[in-house]
Structures are given as structure tokens and as C-alpha cells.
Amino acid sequence: MNQDFYVFLVLGLALVFANLPFMSQRVFLVLPYKGGIKPLWLRFAELLACYFIVGAIAKGIELSQGQIYxxxxxxxxxxxxxxxxxxxxxxxIRYMLVRRT
Structure with missing residues (x-):
């Protein structure tokens, strides 16, 4: 596989992982949140964790291709x-388009 494939793979993973915290009321898509609706600060904490996960995947791909710059x-x-x-x-979608009742 060439490097273009890996570039688009990392960009696609970043797009998916960046939107995961806003798509579910569960913490890291696994644990139910006991308070009902997940607060915004928890979503941003998940977003930061997802950033580091995608970064680790990208660094692993870069290591498999050669030396890490x-x-x-x-x-x-x-x-x-x-x-x-x-x-x-x-x-x-989570905060501006969905109507709360």
C-alpha cells in the first residue's frame, strides 16, 4: 500500500473519532452515564482522548513506514x-439541530 492510502486512512479515522463523543450518551461508547444527559465537559474530555488515540494510530503507521520524524x-x-x-x-447535530422537549 502506498502512503496516500495511509494519509486518507488517518484523516478518515480522525473524522470518525472526532464525532464519536457527540453521537452517544455513553462514556467512551461503553459505560452508561448515570446523570442522564452527558455534560459538554465530558464530551470534550472524550474528544481529547480520541485525539490521542488517533495520534497513536498515526504514529504507529508512521513507524511501520520508516523513521518517525x-x-x-x-x-x-x-x-x-x-x-x-x-x-x-x-x-x-447534538446541540444545534436536535430539538429538546
Whole structure:
């Protein structure tokens, strides 16, 4: 497989993982939340955990392809911004389009 496949794989995983916290009332899709509706801070904590999971997968893919290139702080600022941009559809659906009764 070529590198383009892995780039699109990581971007696709980031898109899916960024929207997971907004699609379920369960904590990490496993544990039920006892308080009823999951609060926004818990969704952001899950979003941060998903960011690190996707980052670990990407680093593993990079290691399988060769040497890992050292990154500066700018790389992480750009990737967290991209991850938050990917999470926008889930946020909009959860908090702006769904009517509460």
C-alpha cells in the first residue's frame, strides 16, 4: 500500500473519532452515564482522548513506514485545530439541530 492510502486512512479515522463523543450518551461508547444527559465537559474530555488515540494510530503507521520524524509544537496545534474542525458536524447535530422537549 502506498502512503496516500495511509494519509486518507488517518484523516478518515480522525473524522470518525472526532464525532464519536457527540453521537452517544455513553462514556467512551461503553459505560452508561448515570446523570442522564452527558455534560459538554465530558464530551470534550472524550474528544481529547480520541485525539490521542488517533495520534497513536498515526504514529504507529508512521513507524511501520520508516523513521518517525520529530515534530514541534506547531504540528500539534495544527492537528488539534483540524481535529476540532472535524468534530464540528457532531457538535452541530447534538446541540444545534436536535430539538429538546
Amino acid at each position: 520529530p515534530q514541534g509544537w506547531q504540528f500539534y496545534v495544527v492537528t488539534i485545530s483540524l481535529f476540532l474542525t472535524f468534530a464540528f458536524p457532531g457538535f452541530v
